[in-house]
Each structure stands twice: as structure tokens, then as C-alpha cells.
Amino acid sequence: MEFPEINPIAKKWRKGLKRVALVYPNRYVGGIANIGLQHIYAEINSLDNYICERFYWDVFSGTKSVESGTPLKEFDIALFSLQYEEDYFKAIKIIKESEFTGLKVAGGPCVMENPLPLVELFDYFYFGEVDGDVTNLIKACEKGEETEYLVKAERIGGEKVKVRKADLSTHLQTQIVGSGAYGECYLLEVGRGCKRACSFCIVRQIYSPCRWRDVKLLLEIAEGAKKFVDKVALVAPSVTDHPKAKELIASLIDMGFLVSPSSVRADTLDEELVELLSRGGLESLTIAPEAGSERMRRLLRKGISEEDVLNAASLAAKHGIEKVKMYFMVGLPGESHEDVRAIVELVDRVKKLVPRVSVSINPLVPKPHTPLQWEPFGGIDDVKAGMKALKEKIRFLKKELGRKGASVSAESAESFAIQTILSRGNKEVGRAIAENNFRLRDFYAYLGRIEEDEDLPWDFIDHGYSKSRLLKEYERLKSLIS
Ligand code: SF4
Structure with missing residues (x-):
């Protein structure tokens, strides 16, 4: 398969080289625009005895490499980069369909979040920013050893694991250029x-x-x-x-x-910056107020006011940027109908300033490690009622924003509920995916409120924050939820 990209790093396989697969179980456009993956690729290919080739979900269904079309099963080690929880389904499919039997290593933000659903599917997990440490990772895997950040699956969830932080004093020079995000x-x-x-x-x-x-x-x-x-x-x-x-x-x-x-953050935009962005070729300005009302924005601690949003939109229009894309979340704790309606009102005000406005609506996922991690999905304790309310809010917003002339995209409440389950899940969740038996209704319990004194499956990952401080932050936020 011909691939329209410039790849100054590509290596040719010769006898004696160990093959390392870099698997991104999502679309090529996202993978090629991910500098973390580019780092790993360059680092492995700089080693004498190794060759690294890439695999994407939408190229040969992730089962053959982009560079040479070599089947995944011929590789010795597969490094999976897990950026989104929904990618677990694709990763498992790739492993099964490729009949890969080598060493499987998982890394990326999902592992740093909560790797428990994946422990029966991978041999190793890497915690943290891997750039600069890839050689250690590969060599340890081959010897069947662990490092401070590379942990065998059977030991996950036990003792604390520190997350690696990379040194940013250098920058990757040689990159693959493809048509990415x-x-x-x-x-x-x-x-x-x-x-x-x-x-x-x-x-x-x-x-x-x-x-x-x-x-x-x-x-x-x-x-x-x-x-x-x-x-x-x-x-x-x-x-x-x-x-x-x-x-x-x-x-x-x-x-x-x-x-x-x-x-870009709306509150950082001033005349000079917008003028520069326009000269730099920016045609569409993306801003994320996340909520329509000041009350909900305070809860989200977004630090962006309505004035910031309107100022950003009018500066964009003034400098010839004709499109503004806005991101909002729904299903927030304590969210009222007025808060949802405030999204429509804010978009309407922006629409009066710029010719084209597109709006993306997503349900809030109360992510592990955040002060909202104890909150239920959908924003209310009765999860089924929360799901129903979420769907109604999304329907309402699609209709009302459409009436105001904005184009609207909204993910389904179900797909964000699944994200929440995977981000909070354990082995049982992973097993259901592996057995092709995952049904949302079987895992509703994972969507509910989490008690504050509960030990959490991801508590073993040491990101450097203190849980008691996170709880204090949550207590302060709770005073805004009523
Ligand atoms: S804290 Fe997160 S959402 Fe807020 S500005 Fe930073 S990256 Fe964006």
C-alpha cells in the first residue's frame, strides 16, 4: 500500500533485527499527529538491533504495518498506545485478528488513568512519559524484567507506581510528515x-x-x-x-x-494574538467555554467568562477568522435547565458576531484523578434517570442550537457512559470486552456516585498529587452543587 508521507526514519528489515510494532488502535490522522508516538518510533529505529514499524486501526485494520505490510504476528514486541478508552475494543480486536503472540506492552494516558480493565490482555504496563526511556523499556521487556515505570501485568494494582516525567530540554528533530489532524x-x-x-x-x-x-x-x-x-x-x-x-x-x-x-484558551486572546493567529493561517477558532452559565463554569473552574468568549469571537471576526467552534459539556452535577439553556444563549450571542459557529456537545465523564471523580455520570445519583435526562438535554440543545443557525455535533450519552465505565473499570470490564460480551446495562453500577472513603482502583498510581487535597477541592466544589 502506497502511503503519502515523508518518512526519513524508515528502516529496512534485515536478518537479526528484532521487530517492534508501534500500535495506535485508532485512526491514522490522530496517530501521525501524536508527537509521543513519533518519539517512540524514532528512538527504537535509532537502535542498531531493532526495527520499529507502525500499525493504525484504519490501515490494514491494524494487522499489517504501514511501512512494509508485514503482519503483526511476525513482530517480537507490540507497544500499544492507548489514548482513549474506546480504543480498548479496537486494541483487543487487533490482537485477536492478527494472532499476535509476542510481548504486549500498554502505555499512554489510559494506562496512567487506570489500567485495570487491561491487565489480563497485556504483559506489561508503562506508567508515564516514555520519551527518552524507550530503550530501557524494550531491553527490560526482553529480559523479562521490570523498571521503575514498567510493571508486569500480574503486579498491577498492588504497590504504588510512580509516573515518569520526561525532560523537555530537547525536542524531536526528525519526524514523519503525513496527513494528520x-x-x-x-x-x-x-x-x-x-x-x-x-x-x-x-x-x-x-x-x-x-x-x-x-x-x-x-x-x-x-x-x-x-x-x-x-x-x-x-x-x-x-x-x-x-x-x-x-x-x-x-x-x-x-x-x-x-x-x-x-x-487556545479564550481568556488568553487579545488583539495582537488573534492578529498573529490570523496571519499564521488560522481559519477557524476553537474555544471551550465548557458550560453556558457562570455558575457551571465556576464548578468546572474553567476560568473563562462570558466576556472572554464574546471578546474572542469579535476579535476573530475582526481579523477575518469566520468560523468559531465551541465545546460544551452537559450532565454536570447540579445542572439545571437554566444552565443548559444558557449554552443556547451564549452560542446565540457568538453567532451574532461571527458568520459560522459550530458547537460540540459532550456529556461529562467524571474522570479518575480529578476532583469530580466521586460524582455520578449524568450528574444525578439515579443513574438511569441521569441517562434519560442527558439524552433530553442533548436533544434540546441540538434542536435549539440548530434553530439559532449553529451546526451541532453531539456524541451519544451511551458512548460517554461506556467511556466512564472503562475509565473506572476493573478486570471484569476488560474480560467482557475480550469475550465480546460487553453490554452497557451490565455495568451501570460503575456509573454511580463513589463514596469518598472508598479505596479507588487507581489509587496505586502516584501522579504526585495528594488524595486528601483532591478531596478538599471536591468539598469546595460541592458547595456550588445544589
Ligand atoms: S486544566 Fe485541562 S481543560 Fe483546563 S485549560 Fe488546562 S488542559 Fe485545558
């Missing part, structure tokens, strides 16, 4: 972690502390990328929080690049 571009990872404290967000917890890369280093990497691309994507949980975001974007534009940030 940001288009054909070079990825510049400007930072990791986030300095904000949104109460629903797992990123700020599992990638803490917030770290930024030096502008000089990023510009050097961009200089080297000039011969391959005319576009760079700036990647971080909150790109425009970089202390020198404007300087970086302005310099990249001066070098002749189009610039695409992976995320």
Missing part, C-alpha cells in the same frame, strides 16, 4: 501539563507539573523542518498559556510558516 505539518510540542485547575480535567493531573520548552529550541527545530513543510502545529494542552506564545508564533510566521495551535 493538523494537516501536513511538523509538530512542535511547546509544553506539557497545564497550569490551570479545571475540575473535570485529567490532563492537568497526569501530566503535571506544567513545563514549557524554550522558544530558541523550538525555532531551531522549525528551521530544520523548513525543507519538508511550510506548516507547523504547536502542540500542548493549552498552547497560548506558553509565556512567550506571541514571540514564538511571530517568529514562525517570519520564517514563512503557517501556524496551527492545537488549542
